[in-house]
Amino acid sequence: MARDPKHDILFEPIPIGPKILKNRFYQVPHCIGAGSDKPGFQAAHRSIKAEGGWGGVNTEYLSIHPESDDTHRLSARLWDEGDVRNLRAMTDAVHAHDALCGVEMWYGGSHAPNMESRCTPRGPSQYASEFETMTYCKEMDLDDINMVQGYYVDAAKRARDAGFDIVYVYGAHSYLPLQFLSPYYNKRTDGYGGSLANRARFWIETLEKVKRAVGDECAIATRFAVDTLIADAGVEVERDALDFVRMADDYVDVWDVNVGDIAEWGEDAGPSRFYRQGHQLPWQRFIKQVSKKPVLGVGRFTDPEKMAEVIRSGQLDIIGAARPSIADPFLPEKINQGRADDIRTCIGCNVCISRWEIGGPPMICTQNPTAGEEYRRGWHPEKFPKAGSDDSFLVVGAGPAGSECARVLMERGYTVHLVDDQDKIGGSTNSIATLPGLGEWGYHRDYREVQLNKLLKKNKESQVALGAKKLSVDDCLEYGADKVIIATGAHWNTDGTNALTHDPVEGIDTNTPTHLTPEQVLDGSKPIGNKVLILNCDPYYMAPSLAQKLQEAGHKVTIATGVGLGHYMHFTLEAPNMHRMMHELGIEVVGDVWASKAEANRIQLYPIFGDGYRREYRGPGKLPRRENTHFDWHEFDSLVVVTGRSSDNELFTGLKARKDEWAANDIKGVYLIGDAWAPKLMADATFDGQRIAREIELEDPQHPKPYRREVAVWGSPYLPGDKFEIEYDI
Amino acid sequence: MKILVPVKQVAVLDEDFELRDDGKDVDVDFLDYELNEWDDFAWEAALQLQEQHGDVIEIVPMTVGPEEASDSLLKCLGKGGERAIRVWHESLQDSDPAVIARVIAKVAQREQADMVFAGTLASDHGYSQTGVSVAAELNWAKAAVVSKVNISPNASCIQVNRELEGGLEESIEVQCPAVLTIQLGINEPRYASLRGIKQAKAKPIEVLSHTDLGLQDSDVGIAGSRSRVRRMVMPAKGQAELIEGSVVEQAARLADIVKQLRGGV
Numbered sequence: 001m002a003r004d005p006k007h008d009i010l011f012e013p014i015p016i017g018p019k020i021l022k023n024r025f026y027q028v029p030h031c032i033g034a035g036s037d038k039p040g041f042q043a044a045h046r047s048i049k050a051e052g053g054w055g056g057v058n059t060e061y062l063s064i065h066p067e068s069d070d071t072h073r074l075s076a077r078l079w080d081e082g083d084v085r086n087l088r089a090m091t092d093a094v095h096a097h098d099a100l101c102g103v104e105m106w107y108g109g110s111h112a113p114n115m116e117s118r119c120t121p122r123g124p125s126q127y128a129s130e131f132e133t134m135t136y137c138k139e140m141d142l143d144d145i146n147m148v149q150g151y152y153v154d155a156a157k158r159a160r161d162a163g164f165d166i167v168y169v170y171g172a173h174s175y176l177p178l179q180f181l182s183p184y185y186n187k188r189t190d191g192y193g194g195s196l197a198n199r200a201r202f203w204i205e206t207l208e209k210v211k212r213a214v215g216d217e218c219a220i221a222t223r224f225a226v227d228t229l230i231a232d233a234g235v236e237v238e239r240d241a242l243d244f245v246r247m248a249d250d251y252v253d254v255w256d257v258n259v260g261d262i263a264e265w266g267e268d269a270g271p272s273r274f275y276r277q278g279h280q281l282p283w284q285r286f287i288k289q290v291s292k293k294p295v296l297g298v299g300r301f302t303d304p305e306k307m308a309e310v311i312r313s314g315q316l317d318i319i320g321a322a323r324p325s326i327a328d329p330f331l332p333e334k335i336n337q338g339r340a341d342d343i344r345t346c347i348g349c350n351v352c353i354s355r356w357e358i359g360g361p362p363m364i365c366t367q368n369p370t371a372g373e374e375y376r377r378g379w380h381p382e383k384f385p386k387a388g389s390d391d392s393f394l395v396v397g398a399g400p401a402g403s404e405c406a407r408v409l410m411e412r413g414y415t416v417h418l419v420d421d422q423d424k425i426g427g428s429t430n431s432i433a434t435l436p437g438l439g440e441w442g443y444h445r446d447y448r449e450v451q452l453n454k455l456l457k458k459n460k461e462s463q464v465a466l467g468a469k470k471l472s473v474d475d476c477l478e479y480g481a482d483k484v485i486i487a488t489g490a491h492w493n494t495d496g497t498n499a500l501t502h503d504p505v506e507g508i509d510t511n512t513p514t515h516l517t518p519e520q521v522l523d524g525s526k527p528i529g530n531k532v533l534i535l536n537c538d539p540y541y542m543a544p545s546l547a548q549k550l551q552e553a554g555h556k557v558t559i560a561t562g563v564g565l566g567h568y569m570h571f572t573l574e575a576p577n578m579h580r581m582m583h584e585l586g587i588e589v590v591g592d593v594w595a596s597k598a599e600a601n602r603i604q605l606y607p608i609f610g611d612g613y614r615r616e617y618r619g620p621g622k623l624p625r626r627e628n629t630h631f632d633w634h635e636f637d638s639l640v641v642v643t644g645r646s647s648d649n650e651l652f653t654g655l656k657a658r659k660d661e662w663a664a665n666d667i668k669g670v671y672l673i674g675d676a677w678a679p680k681l682m683a684d685a686t687f688d689g690q691r692i693a694r695e696i697e698l699e700d701p702q703h704p705k706p707y708r709r710e711v712a713v714w715g716s717p718y719l720p721g722d723k724f725e726i727e728y729d730i
Numbered sequence: 731m732k733i734l735v736p737v738k739q740v741a742v743l744d745e746d747f748e749l750r751d752d753g754k755d756v757d758v759d760f761l762d763y764e765l766n767e768w769d770d771f772a773w774e775a776a777l778q779l780q781e782q783h784g785d786v787i788e789i790v791p792m793t794v795g796p797e798e799a800s801d802s803l804l805k806c807l808g809k810g811g812e813r814a815i816r817v818w819h820e821s822l823q824d825s826d827p828a829v830i831a832r833v834i835a836k837v838a839q840r841e842q843a844d845m846v847f848a849g850t851l852a853s854d855h856g857y858s859q860t861g862v863s864v865a866a867e868l869n870w871a872k873a874a875v876v877s878k879v880n881i882s883p884n885a886s887c888i889q890v891n892r893e894l895e896g897g898l899e900e901s902i903e904v905q906c907p908a909v910l911t912i913q914l915g916i917n918e919p920r921y922a923s924l925r926g927i928k929q930a931k932a933k934p935i936e937v938l939s940h941t942d943l944g945l946q947d948s949d950v951g952i953a954g955s956r957s958r959v960r961r962m963v964m965p966a967k968g969q970a971e972l973i974e975g976s977v978v979e980q981a982a983r984l985a986d987i988v989k990q991l992r993g994g995v
Contacts, residue, residue, distance in 0.1 A: 392924050417924055457762055460801060465921035480925020 001338035007304050009311050010335065013055075014318065016294055017219030017253030019100055019165050021318065022055045024311060025332040026296055028256060029058040029104035029168065029223070030322035031356040032363040032372060035076040036062075038710040039086035041362065042076070044375035046101070047093035049325050052381075053332030056318075057094055057325075058102035059087070061170060064155035066117035067148075068107040068176075074360025075106060078155045082718045084162045091163030102166030102221065103159045105152055105210075107176040109185075110137035111262055122148055124179050124186040124193065124202070131174070131263040145192065148176070149206050153213045160214045166254070167214055169207050172223040173268070174261040177203035181244060184234040200244050207251035219253040227259045227283045229267055237283045242290050255295045256320060259283045266573025269322065270300065272348025273437035273541075274577045277306055285315040296320040302327075302345045304335045326352050327367040329381050341450055344368055344381075345443040351683045354571035366683040367444055369404065369690040376707040379694065387413035388697040391668065394419065394481035396471055396651060398464070399427020400682050401674025402487030403448040404689030406464070410455040412693065416462045417481065418452070423467040425449045427489050428675070429682070431522040435545040436552065444682065473654035477665045484667060485692065486652040487685075490645045490675035492517040498537035498643035500562050500594050500608065505535070507598035508641055514600050515639045518542055521550070528555060529637020533603060535595055536561040537643040540568045540681075544578050546640055551585045559587065560634065562594040562608050590634075602635045645679035652676065671702045731883045732788045733776045734843040736834045736864070737769035739795055739802040740854040753961045765802040768849025772912035774919040775879055776847050777810045786883045790815060790841060794822060794833050800935055807930035808922030815841075819939040821947045826955035827855075831863030833950070836943035838868060845888075846909040850875050861911035871908040877916050 003011070011023045027049050034042035046057045062076035063069060077083050087103070094101040109123035113132045122144050123137030140148065156167045171177030179185040180202035186193050192201050203222075211220045226241040228234030235241055237259075245255065259280050260267030270279050277300055284297040296318035301307050307319045324331055327346035334343050344367045352371070355363050365371035370379035391414065395406045398420035406418040424430055426445030433442035452464055476484050494517055496505030510517045513526065520526050532555045536543035543559055544566045551557045559565060565582070569575040582589060593605040612625030655662075655670045662670070673692050674685035695701050717724045740763065747760030776789040791806035792815040793799045803814040817833050825833075838846055846868075848861030858874075865872030877899060878891035885906070892900045893913050904910075922930070940950045952958060971987075973980045 392928075394924060415924070417921075419921070461927055463921060467918070468921055475923075478925060479923045480928055 003336050003338050004304070007308055007335055009308050010304065010319070010332075014294055016100075016166070016221075018216060019219045019253075021100055021294075022098060023053070023332060024307070024318045025054045025056075026318045026320050027054045027057040027325040028296070028298055028320040028322050029060055029062075029102070029170075030326075031060040031074065031353075031360075033074050033355055033360050034362075035060065035074050035360075036078070036083040036086045038375075039089040040375040040708070040710050041372070042087070043089040043093040045372065046090050047097060048374050048381065049329040050094045050097035050099035052328075052330035053336060054099060054321075054325060054329075055332075056100040056102060056166065058104055058166070058168075059090065061104050061106040061175075062155075062159075063112075064105045064107055065148075065151040067114065067119040067121055067151070068109075068112045069114045069117040069119065070108060070112050071116035072113070072359040073356055076103075078103070078105070078158045078162070080719060081158075084158050087162045087164075091165075095163065100165040100219075101163065102168060102219075103162075103164045104168040104170045104223065105155050105159070106170045107148060107151065109176045109179050110135045111174060123176065124188055127185060127187075131261075139188075140192075145202060149202075149209055152206050153209050156210045156214045156218070160218055165218060166221050167210060167218045168221045168223055168256070169203070169210055170223050171203055172225040172256070172258050173265050174225070174228070174263070177206060177222070178225055178228075178235070181240065182228055182234045184228065184230065196240050196243055197247070199240075200247055203244075204248050204251060207248055211251050215253075220251065221254045221256055222248070222252050223256040223258070225259055225261065225268070226257050226287060228261050229259055229264075230261075234261070237286050242286060245287055245290050249291050249293055252291075252293055254318070255287055255291055255293055257284050257287050257295060257297045264573075264576050266350070266576060268298070269350060269353055269573055270348070271350045271572060271574045272300070272440040273574050275300070275348070277301055277303060278310065281310065281315055288314055288316070294318055298322055300324060300346055300348055302331070302343065304340060323348065323350075323352060326363070326365045326371050329368070329371075344447050345440075347441045347443045349441060349682075350572035350574065351681060353573055354568065357571040357573070364681075364683045364687065366400075366441075366681070366686060367447065369683070369687040373707075376709070377694075378708075379690070384408060384411045384694070391482035391696075392461075392480070393417065393483050393485060393696075394476060394479045395485045395487060396420075396476065397427060397487035397489055397674070397676065398422065398425045398466065399487060399489050399674060399685070400429060400444060401489075401676070401685040401689040402427065402485070403445070403452065404686045405485055405487060405673060405693045406689075407448055407451050407455065408690050408693030409696065410452070410459060410462055413459075414696075415459060417465060417479070418463070419465045419468050419471055421468055421470045425452065425464070425466065427487075431519070432682075434522060435541070436548045438541070438545065441682075444686070471651065473651060473658060476651065476655055476670075477658065477661055477667065480666070482666065482668050483696065484655065484670045486649065486655070486670065486672050486676055487674045487689065488648040488651055488676040490647045490679040492519060492542075492642065493644045493646055494641070496535065496595065496598070496641055496643050497646070498562070498594075500537055505595045505598055505643070508535075508595075508639070508643075510641055512600065514637065515598070515641060517641055518546060521546055521640055530555055531635065531637045532557045532640060533634060533636035533638075534559045534640040534642055535598075535603065536565065537563050537594075538645075539563050539566070541566060541574070543642045544569070544582065546642065547587045548581060548585065550640075551587050555638075557587045558590060558634070558636075560590045560593050560595070560603070560605055562592070564591065565589055596631060598639060601637065602633050603639060604631050604633050606631050645675070647676050647678060649676045669701070731783075731786060731845070731881075732790065732841060732843045733779065733845045733847055734834075734838050734841055735769070735773050735776050735789060735791045735806070735847045736837075736860070737773065737791055737793050737802050737806060738766040738849070738852045738854075738860075739763050739793065739799040740766040740852050742854075749962055749964075754959045755962060763798065763801070765805045766849050766852045766854075768851060768853070768912060768914060769802075770805075770919045771914055771916050772847040772849050772910075773806045773809070774917045775910075775912050777920070778917060779879070779881055780810065783881075783883050788812075790843070792816065792834070792837055794818065794825075794830050803935055804927070804930045805922065807933045807935075808926040809920055810926075811933070813933055814935045815938060816935055817938045817940065817943065819941070819950075821951045821953075822940060824952050824955070824958070825950055826957045827857045827859035828863055828956050829950050829954045831860050831867050832945065832954070833940060833943065834860070834864045835867035836940075836945060837938070838864065840943060844907050845881075846870075848909065848911045850911040850913050858911075861909055865909035868907070868909070871905045872910070873902060873904050873908065874911045875913045876910045877913050879910065879912075879916070
């Protein structure tokens, strides 16, 4: 199909400095866990987007000097020739697809803990980071300023040598240039502090020096948080930001603008739970009013109509994207081909971001399980190897794992029967997406539903059997499939079994009228009383989501939790606003407790760190500390039990128990994926489905084949001419 | 007892489509094909009766259509039944429902069928004629839009419910042999298993032409039809308008439209 003429504006080239961006699709700098140390991962992940039509792609934030070392998190680095060599792999791969390649030069100040380099960071004033624990910076004197600006210039030259087209001076997310600009950090009284002109001086001088060094060959970009969302304690768009843009405009070829800071950067990378597409436009739209240069910005833009409108209405010139480019690296090309229904729409769960927050394991994506697997597993998001046999498949369960598995098997040309007793593809997603704020998570299901229906037209022998009767072990044995893949999901524990005691809680039974599982809350099968107590031992969204749902429905909710509240939501950047919401709604949270026993309308809680701080050996069968003596009864009308999940794997174990009958029924193998294998993130369940579908020809497809590792090689010095042997300086 | 189930492979339109040059049908390039949904329910009704009563009931799917229409018969055979019948000859092209009914009636006679279960209508042309015309051809009793069937093999009557307006149902007795046209929702059609689909490929599909059934060329196709398609048309669509401008301007335009629709004041 042809491109919709309404979207032509998205494909108009635009000059940025000495370069031409071929269209308006631009992958802003974002972390993936590759940095400079996994050059294959870096090159493949970025170049797949170039192949998918993004006109510009960037590295993640890139440290310009060991003094800005973010270990335990993972940045790229341009410290030396070794980094130049490794990043060259990315620029070459991206240039092969006619896209521009950018690098985001980063100096963190006290937000960089320097745990690897052990350097002492410098900043505009001495302060303790509100983001990183225990890190202070040294207040820069004029020599320091000159030196650090020199780091930017040296790194810019290395970036140019590595083949980058766009060089950023990174001043968003509270990093160094913004620390100078913002009175929240900058308490100086010299020529670099006080007035706006003084506070802007460091940033503008740095831009000027970088432009002088590489500006003829590279476009100079700056990423600018135009409002730090703390009113006049920081930077405000209409107060300081517009004047700063006027002052710096001559030294900038393209503005990349957002809002927020690093401690709460979920205000920029807004999760769908709280923010819709284009949520930063009320701030971003001001910049084009004063700048003569192209302006780009993010806002989880996934919809071509919205993108075109944002440009047409003069709010932005270029559509910046991080998460939408991860969920669908081919988003621009799909718009170009008029295939909007094939776009894997970012669901805004921020699981990609969670990995950076955790400290830099490879990024994952709930929608796109090939993200991060391009190099190490050789997975292309849109292309699949042809089927390696005539085997036919029965996939039981159409949730995230099963539907993805069926989709990929069918893409490969296999005949697949996907069977589920629900009336809809999606499994647990169907109810999860009804939780407040999580509606967009349903895009995960929608993508697979659309694709499966298209694939069914290509292979009339394949079938998606929804609303089917639950398959028994006998049904599966007799089904006639060569291989059976079980993706039957998981359920919430009905007896309080939890991660703290690994046992049930005495008295909890969700088969009684006043105790409920999350499923029972969601399907409305049981009446729920006014006073609700949620007992939580789950580290993610279920307890706070149910609390919000019930409190908003008029119940009085208390959460008693033994594992914090929504701990993983710190990693997905949902935590700050989730906690604000809990407070605003009046939901009571009782923390660091667990339950000893429950009755129909009350539960006994104890502090998880009760008595017994002294440990001593007391002989067999004796607790080596004093037993806890602190217990409190809490009353409720209804108890919601969010204590843990267990796999629904009876079909698999039943089939496994009858392995001796497989051959007689022409079954070559039975496999287990997703939550039925072990409860996990939706992203990991989806990965399971894709992974087994791609590796199904292995002798043992249940277990993944080794992936290609990128690690230092003993015997090869990192820098040319260096040594690798153990050698002491004595 | 033998139940003949005539099924149709219906055309499904792509999102965008164009008409044939002669303007009498949609260009086949824009069509996909599948088993008519009503016929799926009719076949399921037959399958369930066979399951209830065992081998005393034989069920046979048939279709009138070219080679490709065998897909719909295979879809039926994937769920049950041991054989199928397909009737085709190029002179059957462009037959109207009366002709198709004539062919089905001939097959019913040849098979010595006791019952015919047809779909109430086909989703592509929506005539709702074929099933009841079969009854007329055979001079059998008929019940249309059937939502429930109760049969005892060898009984002279069957009990059926028919769907009426406003949620009403009519419970009637029909003399056998009879033709029933089956309504959606009468049951939940099963899915075929992979084994069923594989086995269906080995089941015989008898291919007949109209002459094998004692019909002449003049009995079928355009020659034998009592109606013909003159042309297909796309009715003109209503127009949408994006109202722009300030709130006041938008309100004024909205008021104009309302006045215009009310006939002007």
